[in-house]
Amino acid sequence: MTADENRDLEAEVRAYVGREVSAPKRGKDDVNLAMIRHWTEVTGDENPVYHDPEFAAKSSKGGIIAPPTMLQIWSMEGYSMCQEPELDVQRELHKVFDAHGYVGVLGTNTVTEFYRDLRPGDQVTAHTVIDNISERKTTGRGVGYFIETVTKFTDQSGADIGRQVFRVLKFKPNAETAEAKTSTAGAAAEKPALPTRIQAPRGHDNAWWWEAIDQGKLMIQRCKGCGSLRHPPRPMCGKCNSTAWDAIESSLDGEVYSFTELHYPKFPGYPYPLLCAVVQLREGTRLIANLAGCAPEQVFIGMKVKGKVERVDDKTMLPNFYPA
Amino acid sequence: MVARISDKAAIVGIGSTEFSKDSGRSELALAAEAVKKALDDAGLKPSDVDGMVTFTIDQNEEVDVARAVGCGDLKLYSRIPYGGGAATGTLLQAAMAVATGVAETVVCYRALNGRSGQRYSSGVSGNLITGSAIHYSWYMPFGLLTPASWVAMFTQRYMHLTGCSRDALFEIAHSTREYAVNNPAAFFHQRPFTREEYDTAKKICEPLRLYDCCQESDGGCAVVVTTPERARDLKQPGVMIRGVAQCAARDQEEMTSFYREEIARIPEMDLAADEAYAQCGLAAKDIDAAVIYDAFTPIVLWQLESWGFCNYGEAADFVKDGNLRPGGRLPTNTHGGQLSEAYIHGVNGIVEAVRLVRGTSVNQPKKPVRHALVTSGVGVPTGGAILGGMV
Numbered sequence: 001m002t003a004d005e006n007r008d009l010e011a012e013v014r015a016y017v018g019r020e021v022s023a024p025k026r027g028k029d030d031v032n033l034a035m036i037r038h039w040t041e042v043t044g045d046e047n048p049v050y051h052d053p054e055f056a057a058k059s060s061k062g063g064i065i066a067p068p069t070m071l072q073i074w075s076m077e078g079y080s081m082c083q084e085p086e087l088d089v090q091r092e093l094h095k096v097f098d099a100h101g102y103v104g105v106l107g108t109n110t111v112t113e114f115y116r117d118l119r120p121g122d123q124v125t126a127h128t129v130i131d132n133i134s135e136r137k138t139t140g141r142g143v144g145y146f147i148e149t150v151t152k153f154t155d156q157s158g159a160d161i162g163r164q165v166f167r168v169l170k171f172k173p174n175a176e177t178a179e180a181k182t183s184t185a186g187a188a189a190e191k192p193a194l195p196t197r198i199q200a201p202r203g204h205d206n207a208w209w210w211e212a213i214d215q216g217k218l219m220i221q222r223c224k225g226c227g228s229l230r231h232p233p234r235p236m237c238g239k240c241n242s243t244a245w246d247a248i249e250s251s252l253d254g255e256v257y258s259f260t261e262l263h264y265p266k267f268p269g270y271p272y273p274l275l276c277a278v279v280q281l282r283e284g285t286r287l288i289a290n291l292a293g294c295a296p297e298q299v300f301i302g303m304k305v306k307g308k309v310e311r312v313d314d315k316t317m318l319p320n321f322y323p324a
Numbered sequence: 325m326v327a328r329i330s331d332k333a334a335i336v337g338i339g340s341t342e343f344s345k346d347s348g349r350s351e352l353a354l355a356a357e358a359v360k361k362a363l364d365d366a367g368l369k370p371s372d373v374d375g376m377v378t379f380t381i382d383q384n385e386e387v388d389v390a391r392a393v394g395c396g397d398l399k400l401y402s403r404i405p406y407g408g409g410a411a412t413g414t415l416l417q418a419a420m421a422v423a424t425g426v427a428e429t430v431v432c433y434r435a436l437n438g439r440s441g442q443r444y445s446s447g448v449s450g451n452l453i454t455g456s457a458i459h460y461s462w463y464m465p466f467g468l469l470t471p472a473s474w475v476a477m478f479t480q481r482y483m484h485l486t487g488c489s490r491d492a493l494f495e496i497a498h499s500t501r502e503y504a505v506n507n508p509a510a511f512f513h514q515r516p517f518t519r520e521e522y523d524t525a526k527k528i529c530e531p532l533r534l535y536d537c538c539q540e541s542d543g544g545c546a547v548v549v550t551t552p553e554r555a556r557d558l559k560q561p562g563v564m565i566r567g568v569a570q571c572a573a574r575d576q577e578e579m580t581s582f583y584r585e586e587i588a589r590i591p592e593m594d595l596a597a598d599e600a601y602a603q604c605g606l607a608a609k610d611i612d613a614a615v616i617y618d619a620f621t622p623i624v625l626w627q628l629e630s631w632g633f634c635n636y637g638e639a640a641d642f643v644k645d646g647n648l649r650p651g652g653r654l655p656t657n658t659h660g661g662q663l664s665e666a667y668i669h670g671v672n673g674i675v676e677a678v679r680l681v682r683g684t685s686v687n688q689p690k691k692p693v694r695h696a697l698v699t700s701g702v703g704v705p706t707g708g709a710i711l712g713g714m715v
Contacts, residue, residue: 198449198469200461210461231583232462258484258587260476262467263447263527271465278582280479286583290466296530301484318465 006136007099013093013133021128022088023151024237027074031066031122039070065117071153072112074124090149093130097170102144104171123156131165143192144171165229169181195269196315203234212247216309218283218319219247231285252307253282254321258282261296269313275299279307279321293322327569327704331424331605331715334555334562335415337366338675343509343666345541346440355384355435356392356543362546363393365557374651375400376429377417379410379434379475379669389433399644400427404570406578407444408619408701411670412709413570418496419571426548429538434671435544444471445541465578466487471619472537474579475703476529479622482588483531486636490531492640494522495623499533499648503693504660507686511539512664536621541666545675552714562714563592563681566695567600570707590623593630593699595653601632604710608632612711613680613689614654614697615673618661623702628654631697631708658687673698674709681711 010311029035032052048055049065056064066074077085085091085263094105094265118124134146146169153162172192198209209232212219221233225242236243259277266272277299289307304324312318339361341347341354352630363370369409386401414432421427437471438444447469448460449674468474482488498572517535525534540597554561573592575584584591601607608631616627625639630713633654634642648656659665659676666672677698679685 045636050411197467198464200465202455202461203458206458206461258477258582260473260480261530262473263529265447265470267447267467267469274467276466276468276473276588278481286578288466288468288582289464301481316465 002162006102009096010136014184015237016089016093016096016130017133019089020132021090021130022086024125024127024154025075025077026123026125027076028078031074031120031124033064033120035073035122036064036066036070037281039067039073040170043067044076051076051293061117063119065119066122067273068212069112071114071124071152072164074118075126075153090128090130093147094170101172102146103168104142104173105143105170106169106323108146108167108169109165110166112162114236116161118155118161122161124161125154126153132198132216137169138192138195139169139171140174141169142171142174144169154323160166194249194314196270197318198267199315208247209233213309213319214317216317218250218252218287218307218309220250221245221247229283229285231287237240237275239257250307251282251310252319253324254279254305255305256280256299256301256303256305256321257286271312272308277305277321279305283297287319291322292320292323298323326602327599328603329416329419329423329568330566331552331564333419333549333565334552334714335547335565335678335711336550336555336558336560336562337362337364337368337546338362338678339365339546339669340509340672340675341435341544342620343477343511343541343543343668343672344439345511345540347437350442351383351435351437351441352388352392352543352545353380354437354542355389355433355546356700358435358544358546359389359393359431359433362433362572365560366525366548366550368550369398369547370394370463373431374398374416374476375402375421375430376553377402377404377414377432379403379407379412379414380405381407382434382436383388384433384435392641395431398427399431406704406706407574407668408617409570409704409706410676411696411700412568412707413615413700415547415549415565415672415674415709416568416570416707418516418566419568420450422549422551428554430550431546432671433544433546434669435543435563437656438667438671439540439542441542445537446470446714459580459590468580470529471579471703472532473529475620475623476516476532477582478587478703479531479620480642482626483485485588486640487637488625488640490523492528492625492643493531493536494519495643495646496618496621496624496648499643499646500657500661500663501535502649503655503687504664507660507665509659510665511541516575527714532620532622535663538662539664540666541668543666543668543672545616545671547674547678561682563711564680566606566710566712567603568707568709569596569599570700570705571596571599572705576703576705583702589636590626590630590702590706592706593627593702593708597631600708600710604712606710611695611697612691612693613658614656614679615659615661615677615699616656617670617673617699617701617706618657618663619667619701621663623658624648627699628704631699655689656688658685658689670698670700677709678710681713
């Protein structure tokens with residue numbers, strides 16, 4: 001999809017923000033004991049305040065109440081939804097996304113606030129508004145947009161009894177984008193940006209080292225005054241104070257000085273299992289790098305390794321060290 | 325030359341907010357409350373304060389806190405860098421100011437929304453917490469992004485060299501948790517745990533699992549430092565700063581000192597210990613209880629060695645012998661530490677060390693506590709302080 005097409009889609013869908021999904025929906029049944037019983041049986045909630053009139057009367061509630069989590073249940077559509085659901089504004093919005101290839105839908109989370117207890121005989125009416133559509137996001141499931149609806153629940157007197165925010169992701173499933181990637185050159189524009197590793201910020205003192213890595217070389221800074229090697233690079237030699245330096249290319253021979261396997265948190269763009277080591281190079285300096293080509297349980301301090309500077313993702317060249 | 329700073333300043337007030345996972349208010353609100361409570365504890369007025377010290381990573385400007393609390397004119401405002409390594413460094417600043425007359429009454433504070441706001445466990449990225457982007461360039465592309473991952477690297481090598489096992493790490497986590505169980509302010513109040521829970525908890529970075537790692541917390545803590553003369557007239561018994569030192573050792577990096585001759589030790593803490601002991605003429609045998617910075621379990625081991633409670637490589641046995649427990653040689657982290665009370669960057673530890681000397685810890689050891697040690701975060705430039713009764 002081109003940038004223009006994205007703009008068109010976004011203009012079209014943003015017009016939906018603020019619109020009511022449909023006329024307010026009054027629950028098909030008032031709050032009633034039978035539905036409360038079905039719900040508590042299914043959820044295994046044995047709290048007597050939901051079914052035992054005597055207990056409930058003596059409790060702080062003063063009588064039977066509905067489980068608060070049933071709030072949304074009272075105004076749900078029921079089985080008619082499985083047939084031909086009414087084309088409300090929310091479904092219309094989803095169809096706009098579908099037409100642009102964002103056919104995936106995933107409920108991501110809800111946040112519900114409860115203002116008062118509901119009791120048998122109460123009537124629940126839901127008023128739902130499209131509240132927010134996010135920027136275009138790259139997610140693990142594919143590129144997409146988060147849509148938030150806000151539902152206000154009112155009772156028979158019109159008073160607010162609760163509020164729910166419901167968030168869904170409308171996305172282009174990854175399989176489809178992967179197909180597009182391999183099909184035609186024209187479809188290359190479709191390719192979503194896959195997460196890459198965090199790039200090393202480059203400045204006066206370190207850019208040259210990363211530029212050499214980009215060229216496939218692992219360099220070690222060398223003082224022109226006293227010949228000592230240093231890593232990470234620094235602008236002055238701590239031994240002789242010379243600011244003149246050049247660099248040698250490393251043999252990439254080394255051994256594991258220490259290591260760790262990184263379990264949590266997992267960061268997008270990094271391969272797991274992920275092993276990180278302090279590598280002692282034959283030249284005498286050390287550096288942090290990833291270990292590759294071995295299982296975590298095979299690694300030990302003192303293990304001989306051989307490095308290889310290689311491409312690890314679309315943006316990143318790095319040294320990897322393999323068992324020698 | 326040894327600094328002439330021993331017994332020149334005393335801690336006269338301590339204050340903490342509640343500790344939580346979501347304070348629901350600003351870091352400034354937390355700082356102001358902690359400072360006001362510390363002043364109330366001391367029986368001082370905000371207008372008595374003429375100096376303020378905090379961490380460079382604290383988001384509350386000294387003047388904003390002063391204005392919120394209603395302090396008067398400030399003659400000292402100063403900040404210590406390097407994350408939790410700053411904790412007792414704030415005491416050093418306060419003590420130097422008080423000793424030289426630069427200021428008479430200094431508040432040291434730290435307040436953060438460390439769980440509901442910026443979380444350190446989420447790692448360094450484009451949104452760097454501290455230090456320069458260039459420094460972290462050597463680690464970010466490889467995924468070595470979090471404090472746990474940096475500490476794991478030192479730990480793995482320490483275990484390799486000394487034969488220390490996870491039994492010792494468990495003992496630190498467990499003894500600390502047992503203290504927290506009694507502390508109503510602690511996150512793990514009344515929540516003991518078993519070896520099985522410890523061993524099956526989520527893996528973080530080999531060899532660290534979840535309960536080897538400290539809390540992430542919202543909260544604030546403050547202490548008030550003034551002259552010994554003034555301390556004698558205040559509400560609480562003064563707690564003397566007997567020795568206090570900060571140190572960055574040769575070839576130190578911020579959390580990533582991987583390039584030294586040997587990385588499985590913390591020479592900066594060795595130096596700070598030597599300096600603090602030399603200032604007051606005390607030694608490890610004189611320390612009755614301790615608050616040892618515990619962002620992660622293994623770092624407690626290294627500090628026990630630095631402060632001379634045992635020799636290098638012997639800390640695992642020292643803790644497994646129960647020495648950190650209530651009846652042990654060195655009751656340690658009696659508030660539950662940062663592992664189990666809250667992570668307020670070590671300043672809740674200073675507050676606890678003051679309580680230990682006052683005799684008011686919820687887990688006050690039965691023996692008299694004449695001197696308590698409190699330390700700052702390690703892996704970074706660090707330090708420690710020896711607190712004692714008025715002399």
